[in-house]
Amino acid sequence: MGLTGTDTVCGIVPMFHAMGWGLPFAASMLGTKQVYPHRFMTPDSFLSLMEQEEVTISAGVPTIWQGVRAALTANPDKYDLSSLNRLTCGGSAPPVEMMRWYWNSFEIEMIQGWGMTETNPLGTLSRKVSKRSQVGISEDQQFENIAKAGLAMPGLEIEIFDEEWKPLPHDGEAVGELCIRGPWIASEYFNDPQPEKFHDGWLVTGDVAKMDADQYVIICDRSKDMxxxxxxxxxxxxxxxxxxxxxxxxxxxxxxxxxxxxxxxxxxxxxxxxxxxxxxxxxxxxxxxxxxxxxxxxxxxxxxxxxxxxxxxxxxxxxxxxxxxxxxxxxxxx
Structure with a gap:
């Protein structure tokens, strides 16, 4: 997400959430200014805080950004968001139409990520341009990129499996159980054996996904919500x-x-x-x-x-x- 020591980050997701395992630590390590909304979880309080503290990047789930969008649409000139240039979004797939709206209205890039507490926390990330080979692609192609959950973080392996634990093709069509493994991925739960959550060294995430030829993960749904x-x-x-x-x-x-x-x-x-x-x-x-x-x-x-x-x-x-x-x-x- 390009976090640096010159950023001001506003983490909206509560600290008990997976975000509390990652963003505050990364920001502290870099010397990034951090601001938080306390208990005031309303779009207007977020926007006021962003304006007052000159926030450059913020993190939340899609419903947060939909609420913020509604507040901005109702009062388009009320807040000065000239400092804000990135919004990270996780928890569920954000609508592409909403991501386009933020870019077209305020030139704010939405960054989609995927992860879990068990992945400590970030598993994948997707930006409009994520690779050298994507330099110069069209804006439509850029939005195709951020419509996906993204590419695996360095050091992690991600795969999709069928019901018999056979790897599925990465063709953007085959749908399977999303599994992940790596040095900092949970391999068991403390004093709580749940063998169905792990398979042959893989963490079974509970997400249903596709993978395309460029190795982007495309989350289809939570298995329980399909x-x-x-x-x-x-x-x-x-x-x-x-x-x-x-x-x-x-x-x-x-x-x-x-x-x-x-x-x-x-x-x-x-x-x-x-x-x-x-x-x-x-x-x-x-x-x-x-x-x-x-x-x-x-x-x-x-x-x-x-x-x-x-x-x-x-x-x-x-x-x-x-x-x-x-x-x-x-x-x-x-």
């Missing part, structure tokens, strides 16, 4: 990122709901942008331009808020639990 419909996998993350590309929609979560014939079907739960109302047909039509008919959400539901975890990530398990508690049924089962 939707199995009619024997085929549907990525909730891909649907979410496409849906929030609509200006009428501020945030989206896609979750599986049980179906007696298809096993599971996707349902989209969305927060509308201020002053907008839901047009379900328009959302389905928007998705149909990219996704096959069987991948489309069976229903789109507008809500006032989505449950967030302590790091700001959307808690899909809570959404699923609430829908079960409320007795939700898919449209064709009512």
């Amino acid at each position: 939707i199995k419909s009619g024997g085929e996998w549907i990525s909730s993350v891909d649907l979410e990122n496409h849906i929030v590309g609509m200006p009428e929609i501020a945030q989206a979560a896609v979750v599986a709901q049980p179906h007696p014939k298809w096993d599971e079907r996707p349902v989209a739960v969305v927060i509308m942008a201020e002053g907008q109302s839901l047009d379900q047909a328009a959302v389905i039509e928007h998705c149909s331009k990219v996704f096959a008919k069987w991948q489309l959400p069976d229903e789109v539901i507008a809500v006032e808020s989505l449950p967030l975890g302590p790091t700001g990530k959307i808690e899909k398990k809570t959404i699923r639990a609430n829908m079960e508690k409320e007795g939700y049924k898919l449209p064709d089962l009512r």
